Amino acid sequence: MCKPDMELRKNDMELSVHFRNLSVRFKDVVALAPCSGDVPAGELTALMGPTGCGKTSLLNAIARRGPVSGGSVWYGADLAWSSALKRHVAFIEQDDLVFPGLTIRETLVFSARLRLADATLAEKLRQVEECIELLRLSHCADAAVGGGMDRGVSGGERKRLMVGQEMLTNPRLLCCDEPTSGLDSTTACVVVEALRDLAKARNVAVVASIHQPSSRLFLLFHGLLLLEKRGLAYRGPTASAGDAFAGAPFGLPCPPGFSAPDWMMEVVVRGDLAGDAAVAALDAAYGPGTLSPPPALRALDAPARRHRYAAPLSEQVAVLCARAWKEVKPKIFQRTSLQLHVGNATIGGLMWFQLGFRESDIWSRYSLAFAVPIAWVFFPLMDSLGFVPTAEIMLRKELSVNSFRLEAWYLIQTTYLLLPMFAQSMIYLIVFFALSGVSANPLVFVALYAVVVIALLTFQSIGLLLSAAVKPENLSTCAMLFVTYCFLFTGFFIRLDETAVPWAAFCNPVFYILHLAVWSVFSIDNKKFKCGNDTDDEGTIYVDSCGGGADRNDGKIAVVEIYKQYELRRFEPAIAVLALLLIFLVARLAAFVLLKRRMKSHFKKLLSYEEGKGDAEKPPLNARKSVLNRAEPEAVLLADDAEAKESA
Numbered sequence: 001m002c003k004p005d006m007e008l009r010k011n012d013m014e015l016s017v018h019f020r021n022l023s024v025r026f027k028d029v030v031a032l033a034p035c036s037g038d039v040p041a042g043e044l045t046a047l048m049g050p051t052g053c054g055k056t057s058l059l060n061a062i063a064r065r066g067p068v069s070g071g072s073v074w075y076g077a078d079l080a081w082s083s084a085l086k087r088h089v090a091f092i093e094q095d096d097l098v099f100p101g102l103t104i105r106e107t108l109v110f111s112a113r114l115r116l117a118d119a120t121l122a123e124k125l126r127q128v129e130e131c132i133e134l135l136r137l138s139h140c141a142d143a144a145v146g147g148g149m150d151r152g153v154s155g156g157e158r159k160r161l162m163v164g165q166e167m168l169t170n171p172r173l174l175c176c177d178e179p180t181s182g183l184d185s186t187t188a189c190v191v192v193e194a195l196r197d198l199a200k201a202r203n204v205a206v207v208a209s210i211h212q213p214s215s216r217l218f219l220l221f222h223g224l225l226l227l228e229k230r231g232l233a234y235r236g237p238t239a240s241a242g243d244a245f246a247g248a249p250f251g252l253p254c255p256p257g258f259s260a261p262d263w264m265m266e267v268v269v270r271g272d273l274a275g276d277a278a279v280a281a282l283d284a285a286y287g288p289g290t291l292s293p294p295p296a297l298r299a300l301d302a303p304a305r306r307h308r309y310a311a312p313l314s315e316q317v318a319v320l321c322a323r324a325w326k327e328v329k330p331k332i333f334q335r336t337s338l339q340l341h342v343g344n345a346t347i348g349g350l351m352w353f354q355l356g357f358r359e360s361d362i363w364s365r366y367s368l369a370f371a372v373p374i375a376w377v378f379f380p381l382m383d384s385l386g387f388v389p390t391a392e393i394m395l396r397k398e399l400s401v402n403s404f405r406l407e408a409w410y411l412i413q414t415t416y417l418l419l420p421m422f423a424q425s426m427i428y429l430i431v432f433f434a435l436s437g438v439s440a441n442p443l444v445f446v447a448l449y450a451v452v453v454i455a456l457l458t459f460q461s462i463g464l465l466l467s468a469a470v471k472p473e474n475l476s477t478c479a480m481l482f483v484t485y486c487f488l489f490t491g492f493f494i495r496l497d498e499t500a501v502p503w504a505a506f507c508n509p510v511f512y513i514l515h516l517a518v519w520s521v522f523s524i525d526n527k528k529f530k531c532g533n534d535t536d537d538e539g540t541i542y543v544d545s546c547g548g549g550a551d552r553n554d555g556k557i558a559v560v561e562i563y564k565q566y567e568l569r570r571f572e573p574a575i576a577v578l579a580l581l582l583i584f585l586v587a588r589l590a591a592f593v594l595l596k597r598r599m600k601s602h603f604k605k606l607l608s609y610e611e612g613k614g615d616a617e618k619p620p621l622n623a624r625k626s627v628l629n630r631a632e633p634e635a636v637l638l639a640d641d642a643e644a645k646e647s648a
Contacts, residue, residue, distance in 0.1 A: 014040075014041035014042070014076060014172075014203060014205075015041055015075050015076050015079075015085075015088055015172030015173050015204075015205055016038060016039060016040045016041040016075070016076060016205050017038065017039040017062055017073070017074075017075055017173060017205055017207070018037075018038050018039075018072075018073070018074050018075075018291075018292070018294075019035075019036060019037060019038075019061075019062065019071060019072065019073045020036045020071055020072045020073075020288045020291065020293070020294055021034045021035075021036055021070060021071040021072065021288050022034065022035055022036070022058065022061055022068065022070075022071035022072070022073060023035070023068075023069045023070050023071055024054065024057045024058075024061060024066065024067055024068060024069050025069045026067075030054075030229075031054050031057040032053075032054030032057040032058055032061070032227075033054065033227075033229065033230050033231040034070070034071065034231055035054075035058070035225075035227065035231050035232040035286075036071075036232065036235075036286065036287065036288040036290075036291055037225050037232065037235050037286075037291075038291065039062070039173075039205045039206075039207045039223075040205060040222075040223070041172070041203050041204065041205045042199055042200060042203045042204070042205070043199055043205070043206070043222035043223055044192070044195055044196045044199045044206045044207075044208070044220070044221050044222050044223075045205075045206065045207045045208070045221065045222065045223045045224070045225060046207075046208060046209075046210050046213070046218070046221040046223070046224045046225070046238065047059065047207055047208065047209040047210065047225050047227070048209075048210055048211070048213075048224060048225070048226050048227070048261065048264070048265065049226060049227030049228060049233075049268065050228070050229075050265065050268055050269045052229070053227040053228055053229055053268075054227055055209040055227060056177055056209065058225075058227070059091075059175045059176075059177055059207065059209055060609075061073065062173075062175060062207065063089055063091045063173070063175045064081055064086070064089070064606075064609050065091060065606060065609060066609055067608075067609055068609070072294040074294060074295065074297050075173070077295070078295045078296065078297055078298055079297065079298065079299070079300050080297035080298065080299055082299045082300050084299070084300040085299075085300045087169070088170075088171055088172040088173060089171060089172070089173045089175070090166035090167075090169065090171035090173070090174050090175070091166075091174075091175045091176075091177070092162050092163060092166060092174070092175070092176045092177065092179060093162075093177060093397065094177040094178040094179075094181055095393070097162070097393060097394055097397050098145050098147070098158060098161060098162065098165075099145065099323065099326075099327060100144070100145050100146050100147035100152060101144065101145075101326050101327045101329075101330060102144070102145055102323065102326055102327075103141065103142050103143060103144055103145065104132070104137055104140060104141050104142070104143060104145060104153065104157070104161050104164075105128065105132065105141045105142055106323075106326065107145060107161060107165070108128045108131060108132065108161070108164055108165065108168065109124070109125065109128050110319050110322070110323050111165045111168055111403075112124040112125070112127060112128050112168050113311060113315060113318075113319050114310065114311050114315070114316065114319055114398075114403040114404055115168060115169055115310050115311075115401060115403055116168060116169070116310060117310035117311070127168060128168070131164045131167050131168060132164070134167070134194075134197060134198065134201065135160045135161075135163060135164050135167075135194050136160070136190070136194065137157060137160055137161065137164070140153050140157055145158060145161065154187065155182055155183050155187060156183055156187035156188070156190050156191050159179055159180075159183070159191045160190075160191055160194050163176075163179070163191075163194060163195065163198070167198060167202075169401075170202070171204060172203075172204060172205065173204070173205045173206075173207075174195075174198070174199075174204055174205070174206045174207075175207055175208075176195065176206070176207070176208035176209070177208075177209055178208075178209055178210065178211065179191055179192070179195065179208050179210075180192065180210060180211075180213070180217070181211070185214045185216070185217065188213070188214075188217055189214075189216060189217050189220065192208075192217055192220045192221070193220060195208060196220055196221075196222075199222075207225075208221075212261065212262070212265060213261050214259070214261075215259040215260065215261065218238055218241075218259070218260065218261045219238055219239070221238045222237065222238065223235075223236065223237055223238065224236065224237070224238045224241050226241075226244075226264055226268065228268045228273060230273075230274075230279065231282065231283075231286075232282065232286045233264070233267075233268055233273055233282060233286075234264065234286070235285075235286045238260075241260050241261070241264060242254045242260035242263070244264065245263075245264070245267055245272075245273075248281075249275075249277035249278055249280075249281050250272070250273070250278060250281070252267055252272060308402055309402050309403075309404065309405065310402065310403075311403075311404070313405065313408065316403075316404040316405060316408050317408055317412065319404075320404060320408060320409055320412045320413070321412055321416075324412050324413055324416035324417075325416065327416070328416050328417060328419050328420055331420040332419060332420045332423045332424075333423070334420070337420070337424055338424065338427065341424045341425075341427060341428045342427065342428070342431055344375065344428065345427075345428045345429070345430075345431035345432040345435075346431060346435065348371065348372075348375070348432050348435075348436070349431060349432045349433075349434065349435025349436045350435060352364055352368050352435075352436040352438075353435060353436060353437070354435075354436070354437040355368075355436055355437055355438060356437075357527050357528070357529050357530060358529060358530050358532070359529055359530060359531055359532055359541075359542065359557060361529065362529055362557070362562055365438070365521050365522065366518065366521075366562075366566060368436065368438065368521065369514065369517035369518045369520070369521045369522075370490075370492050370514055370517065372429070372432070372448060372451075372452070372517060373448075373451050373452055373455045373510075373513045373514075373516075373517050374510070375428075376421070376425050376428075376452050376455055376456060377455045377456070377458075377459045377486075377509075377510065377513065378459065378483065379421060379456075380418060380421060380456050380457075380459045380460035380463060381459040381460070381462060381463040381479065381482075381483075382463070382479070383417070383460075383463065384414075384417075384460050384463030384464050384466075384467055385463050385466060385467050385475050385476075385479055386467065386472075386475075387414075387417075387463070387464055387467045388464070388467040388468045388591075388594075388595055388598070389467065389472050391413070392595075392598060392599075395409070395599060396599070396602055399599060399603070400603070400606070406595075406596060406599060407592075410592050410595065414460065414464065414588070417460070418456055418457065418460060421456050422453065422456070425449070425452045425453075425456070426449060429445060429448060429449055429452070433445055438521065439521075439524070439525055441524060441525055443524050444520055444521065444524050444525065447516075447519075447520035447524055448517065448520045448521070451513060451516045451517050451520060454513070454516070454577065454580050454584075455509075455513050455580075457584050458509045458513075458580050458583055458584045458587075459509065461583070461584045461585075461587035461588040461591065462482070462509070462583070462587045463479075464587065464588060464591035465587040465588075465590050465591040465594075466478055466479060466482070467591070468590075468591045468592075468594035468595050468598070469590075469591075469594055485504075485508065486508055486509070486510040487510070489504045489505045489508045489510075489511065490505065490508060490510050490511050490514050491505060491511065491514070491566075491567065491568070492514060495567060496567075506579075509580055509583050512576040512577075512579045512580050513576075513580070515568065515576050516573060516576045516577070516580075518563075518568060519573055519576075522559045522562060522563075523559055526559055527559075528556035528557060528558055528559075529556065529557040529562075530555065530556060530557075531546035531555045531556065531557055532546075532555075541565070542557045542561050542565065
């Protein structure tokens with residue numbers, strides 16, 4: 001596995017966790033009452049308690065992902081928190097943060113390539129195979145992870161995959177938040193057995209919060225930390241937990257037919273430990289005086305990283321491209337999408353079936369120039385509205401371990417997401433052109449497809465900007481207002497000179513898209529249209545072209561007259577393209593800046609936790625009875641180094 005820092009490897013140091021009078025409080029809310037305990041290396045420790053007792057707060061405080069109001073925390077024999085120590089701590093979220101389109105092996109390979117430094121590709125692949133074997137995932141290593149509507153591996157296999165992603169970096173401390181949530185008892189046992197094997201095989205300190213385990217699952221843990229609203233209710237081996245409340249002063253033996261974890265949870269939830277005698281007994285049994293006091297702490301003496309990221313930029317780009325391709329590849333030729341777009345193209349082609357170059361065809365061609373790009377501009381807009389809220393969760397996980405540069409991820413991910421639309425829009429245009437007969441000139445097809453591509457890029461960027469700038473609950477409203485604006489200020493439905501703000505069209509991307517599409521349909525061929533309307537015997541509406549003098553009385557309508565009739569500005573295509581390119585760049589860059597600001601805000605908060613400057617209040621709250629004075633006025637013992645700020 002990835003080699004640890006020199007001092008840890010040289011001294012074969014165990015990274016157990018010790019906390020004394022650790023507490024968390026947010027203003028008037030007690031998130032975690034003062035408690036003391038240890039998480040030994042090489043053992044699997046269960047963290048139990050009723051909802052709201054502070055299990056997640058304790059996990060976050062141990063892993064320096066949340067605030068600490070008071071108390072002491074150290075690691076190993078006498079190590080304080082530092083960025084060098086942070087490299088050996090892993091945290092597994094409750095949610096399954098994995099890519100559904102990848103297989104288990106691909107997920108681990110990509111993680112290894114991004115997170116393992118100073119290792120060849122062969123060594124990384126070998127470590128992946130070792131990880132798969134240890135987690136008992138060999139039978140499904142090449143199966144897609146799946147998720148949501150996509151079928152994939154089971155929930156237990158997905159949980160073990162998340163464990164495997166963190167195992168690759170050889171952590172010394174592993175914190176798991178509800179690793180068995182949503183799993184049946186048998187699958188939960190498999191997951192916990194994998195954690196137990198990891199703790200034993202690699203001498204890792206593993207602590208996992210768990211809710212109402214079965215007897216079989218409970219006994220897989222070596223030790224138990226049982227929390228209640230006022231502090232710690234039990235600390236010790238799981239094998240003897242059933243007799244924890246049997247003696248004086250509790251007098252609460254486990255009744256026949258009850259499992260130990262069920263009985264302990266019932267006692268805690270009912271509040272049977274609230275009496276003065278019970279509180280005093282708990283304090284005497286599990287208070288900080290029953291454990292070793294905090295030593296004089298030191299920072300881990302480890303060399304600073306030469307680079308912020310484990311993988312070079314070229315490797316990051318290669319992995320991100322491969323991963324993004326795996327994600328979008330099934331969507332390119334997705335049957336339902338192809339059926340939808342081919343059906344739309346067929347309907348549209350029949351509406352504009354075999355257009356000619358008669359006067360009656362001019363309006364049809366003009367409306368076609370509007371309809372073709374409009375059919376595609378709102379697909380990327382709506383798809384990208386949920387981009388930032390969805391990606392933000394995964395980004396926090398991957399950026400917290402410096403897997404890649406945010407700039408590289410943003411550029412690659414947003415580009416690859418459009419590949420299915422690029423392919424499907426081409427198929428749409430092929431079918432549409434074959435039926436409508438817009439032109440036999442292939443340049444017209446190429447030009448219209450280019451307009452569609454530009455429209456896709458522009459509106460995706462606008463959707464990204466809305467996604468990053470607007471709260472999720474307001475996204476739909478803002479998107480509808482923008483769509484209304486785009487439709488009204490094009491000059492297609494309402495003449496711009498008849499509006500109070502005709503200049504508003506110049507900020508409208510659809511305005512430029514329409515002009516590009518009109519140029520593609522009329523100006524490339526530059527064919528004249530035959531005067532006269534087959535359905536109107538009264539003559540033509542293009543009087544100047546068809547009857548306006550000897551020099552122009554050729555019975556044909558020139559393209560310039562069509563522009564004049566519809567009051568279209570004779571934009572050079574380059575000007576419209578530059579305008580759309582400007583909108584594209586501004587929206588895309590603004591979306592990235594806002595996304596980066598979100599990430600910085602999140603990691604700034606995490607850094608404040610690591611430095612002991614979080615949101616929680618000080619001094620620590622003594623949530624048990626004040627007469628016992630359990631909380632000691634100790635400051636949180638933390639170490640700071642400059643590299644922590646860099647890595648955040």
